[in-house]
Amino acid sequence: MNVSEKHAFRFSESFFGRVALAIIGKPSVAAVVYRPSPWARAHATFYGDETASETMGGACGYGNLFSNGYGIDTAALSTTLFNNGFACGTCYQIKCVKSPWCYSGVQFTTVTATNLCPPNWAKDTNNGGWCNPPRVHFDMSKPAFMKIAQWKAGIVPIMYRRVPCIRRGGLRFYFQGNGYWLLVYVMNVGGGGDIAKMWVKGSKTGWISMSHNWGASYQAFATLTGQSLSFKITSYTSKETIICWNVAPANWNVGLTYKSNVNFH
Helix, strand or coil: CCHHHHHHHHHHHHHHCCEEEEECCCCEEEEECCCCCCCEEEEEEEECCCCCHHHCCCCCCCCCCCCCCCCCCEEEEEHHHHHHHCCCCCEEEEEECCCCCECCCCCCEEEEEEEEECCCCCCECCEECCCCCCCCEEEEEHHHHCCCECHHHCCEEEEEEEECECCCCCCEEEEEECCCCEEEEEECCCECCCCCEEEEEECCCCEEEEEEEECCEEEECCCCCCCCEEEEEECCCCCCEEEEEEEECCCCCCCCEEECCCCCC
């Protein structure tokens, strides 16, 4: 192998160590692969009971977490982490540390952010106001908390890190609104799990920018009835943009969920 071949090999190895090929709608393009962040310190509590029924709904707007693929391994984030809803769908590994309540031999559990843990200004930040800014805090579902510590602890110190969200299938789009206003909840987001920008395209329109409503929802004030709909989405974390072509048929309706065949990684 000559010098130029060695340089080419190193470039190829470095480049493909960071990206992977994915089918984005129609053509094949280089897709960003989200990598875990460094470990950091925080604290965790839990809410609800063993059924995780109280975690249903939530500020991200995912509705029934069971039917929409998120299950019981979820958490509400403190305001500092929630980032006005842009952190909805992000995934974290959490491990209990330096507490007698920690389960030994448990490395970590993985949760998805589906809710906001609001501040409690009536209580001190270090005594009940666990989600008050600037604290970084996870209020986990009780089943998720019980994977790392005994529930009687109430609150435990943890280490956490952002990790890629591993999702089956493509992005899902739940429609609300009317003939002049389309509100879309985006679910089952892989990779970084989050969304920064979103556009919709009818079969008779160009790309229409959608504004962030709240949580994982985006809205467009446009007349799109009778048109098949495609979506363009940019990840908040990786800045990658993917296109989901012809997600909904021309006879789409509100109250239904439409699935694509592409996702972030």
